[in-house]
Amino acid sequence: MNRRVAGVVAVVVSLVVVGVVRSAIPPYLPTQSHVSPDEQSVVDLEVGAIQLLEVRAATRLQGDGSFPDGLGTDATFVTARVRITPHGGTLRVVSDIQSADGRSYEALDVAGLPSPAVVYVGQRVTQTLIFEVPADRLAGAHLVIRGAGDDGVQAIQPVAWFPVEVDVESGSLTIDETIVEPAA
Amino acid sequence: MPWVVTITLLVCALAAIALTGGFGRNAAAFVGSEYDTDATISTRLWDVSVEGAEMSHEDGTVRVHIVATNKQLDSARDLTTNMLVVILPDDTAMWRSSCFPVDRSSFGPEVPTRAVCEFDYERNDVPAPAVAETMDVRVVVCDQTMTDALIHVPTPEAGEPVGWVGVTATAVVDQP
Numbered sequence: 001m002n003r004r005v006a007g008v009v010a011v012v013v014s015l016v017v018v019g020v021v022r023s024a025i026p027p028y029l030p031t032q033s034h035v036s037p038d039e040q041s042v043v044d045l046e047v048g049a050i051q052l053l054e055v056r057a058a059t060r061l062q063g064d065g066s067f068p069d070g071l072g073t074d075a076t077f078v079t080a081r082v083r084i085t086p087h088g089g090t091l092r093v094v095s096d097i098q099s100a101d102g103r104s105y106e107a108l109d110v111a112g113l114p115s116p117a118v119v120y121v122g123q124r125v126t127q128t129l130i131f132e133v134p135a136d137r138l139a140g141a142h143l144v145i146r147g148a149g150d151d152g153v154q155a156i157q158p159v160a161w162f163p164v165e166v167d168v169e170s171g172s173l174t175i176d177e178t179i180v181e182p183a184a
Numbered sequence: 185m186p187w188v189v190t191i192t193l194l195v196c197a198l199a200a201i202a203l204t205g206g207f208g209r210n211a212a213a214f215v216g217s218e219y220d221t222d223a224t225i226s227t228r229l230w231d232v233s234v235e236g237a238e239m240s241h242e243d244g245t246v247r248v249h250i251v252a253t254n255k256q257l258d259s260a261r262d263l264t265t266n267m268l269v270v271i272l273p274d275d276t277a278m279w280r281s282s283c284f285p286v287d288r289s290s291f292g293p294e295v296p297t298r299a300v301c302e303f304d305y306e307r308n309d310v311p312a313p314a315v316a317e318t319m320d321v322r323v324v325v326c327d328q329t330m331t332d333a334l335i336h337v338p339t340p341e342a343g344e345p346v347g348w349v350g351v352t353a354t355a356v357v358d359q360p
């Protein structure tokens with residue numbers, strides 16, 4: 001009888017210990033939720049590979065027909081040139097810049113400039129993402145890119161997590177055209 | 185004689201209500217403090233400055249130009265519903281509007297962003313004013329959702345209107 005009681009107690013204690021340990025561990029490890037780039041500045045997610053080619057910042061965007069004198073801001077325009085290659089399905093890029101204090105600045109669709117493109121399987125798309133961030137929020141900020149299917153359902157984790165290290169230029173930024181080419 | 189006293193009290197009460205603004209729509213609008221054009225009107229979620237207004241007789245609209253600064257942590261696609269109210273010269277209030285950023289797709293946190301709020305007479309069940317080159321209107325900035333019923337009580341319960349700006353809406357002809 002004592003051995004049976006001891007067995008039950010041992011099982012209960014084991015379950016309690018496992019529960020305490022599980023509750024103390026976050027549902028994902030930081031390295032799994034935010035994937036940092038490799039030496040080539042590439043993050044290879046399940047949904048696709050994302051390469052950060054260039055980050056620039058200025059207080060003015062070079063205009064086209066929509067705003068020939070350029071578009072200014074009291075904050076800072078940050079442009080990120082990225083190359084995206086989806087792995088298994090159509091990929092809609094969802095991105096924002098997250099400041100060190102947790103503010104989120106989503107990519108802008110600016111009138112007259114190329115919009116963020118949907119990337120189809122078999123393509124490799126190079127495009128420029130535009131953000132508007134107060135200059136004093138750039139220190140310690142990160143560019144976050146996550147993939148979503150063409151149905152718009154967002155894949156929350158993991159995300160590409162690029163540190164934003166940029167100096168604000170005095171002139172205007174020109175937005176390069178979006179380039180669509182066959183994936184290698 | 186108690187019925188005489190009762191009727192007298194009832195008449196006094198009705199007179200008092202009528203003198204302090206009446207029932208519902210006859211009450212003077214509570215619109216907060218007066219601000220200058222381009223001054224910052226601070227609410228809990230937004231800082232707003234009113235730049236000016238224009239009206240289109242063809243479209244039956246008044247368009248208010250503002251600069252809105254988002255005080256939330258995330259980018260926002262829309263302003264708070266019914267954050268702006270336009271009061272016409274005859275004290276009619278228009279509180280249904282469509283607001284959108286001028287040349288951006290969203291309002292980033294702490295980023296002053298130009299926006300336009302369009303008020304349609306028909307959508308607000310308001311008769312279109314007589315055709316004129318200009319019209320003086322009051323633009324009221326509210327702290328939270330405003331309704332037609334609320335704007336017409338002498339003092340809204342939560343003091344939602346924060347401030348108002350008097351602007352002259354100029355008639356424009358929209359390009360086809």
